[in-house]
Amino acid sequence: MMLKAIIFDLDGVITDTAHLHFLAWQRVAVQIGIHIDEEFNAGLKGISRMDSLARILRHGGKEKAYSQAECVQLAQTKNTLYVESLKGLTRDSLLPGIAQVLADIREANVRIGLASVSLNAPAILKALEIDRAFDFCADASRIQHSKPHPEIFLAACAGLDVTPEQAIGIEDAQAGVAAINAARMLSVGIGDDLFDAGLRLSSTDELTWHCLTDFWHAARGPNRHQ
Secondary structure, eight states, rough: OOOOOOESBBBBBBBBOOHHHHHHHHHHHHHTTOOOOOHHHHTTTTOOHHHHHHHHHHHTOOOTTSSSSHHHHHHHHHHHHHHHGGGGOOOOGGGGTTHHHHHHHHHHHHHHEEEOOTTTTTHHHTTTTTTGGOOOOOOOOOOOOOTTHHHHHHHHHHHHHHGGGGGGEEEEEEHHHHHHHOOOOEEEESTOOOOSSSEEEEGGGGOOHHHHHHHHHHOOOOHHHH
């Protein structure tokens, strides 16, 4: 079986906007009398905007305090704050090693996809000046189920015209790794605590085309990549 696609998560893998998400959610939470810290925010990694809000409301004991319309407005407020903060992103905001591994994957004629639940993903890729590096980006607005459900990775595979068994997924969150595994793809986790990942790396510095192909050969058998 040939390796035909590498599918990336965005935040924490390509760039790190987790702190920007935290600051925006924190401001919204303060407005409604809920305290959240960065430790709580870590549990929101890979979770959609509305699901993140639901977790915050539950955390503050206000799960039933707001109507659906009010929840949508709170989520929109958070997004406005977050989008404003994205204006500071440049190519220099790429995490270490990402520009090189994207170039090496492209040179190897392997397809590159994005599986991010962020509705702002296209704008972020453009700000980072890597939007043309991707062959397909799954449309988060069409995704019905958040990670750890595999839907977004399956959508990325379909958009790239590959089967999940022909692809590697790269994530930095436990929910994302679980989604990759549920999709029956090979999983790479960026983070020492992602024990369910098929390959666990400490940082994106270690994410190279060489390590990806070694991982593929070990998992799918030697001399399978052509």
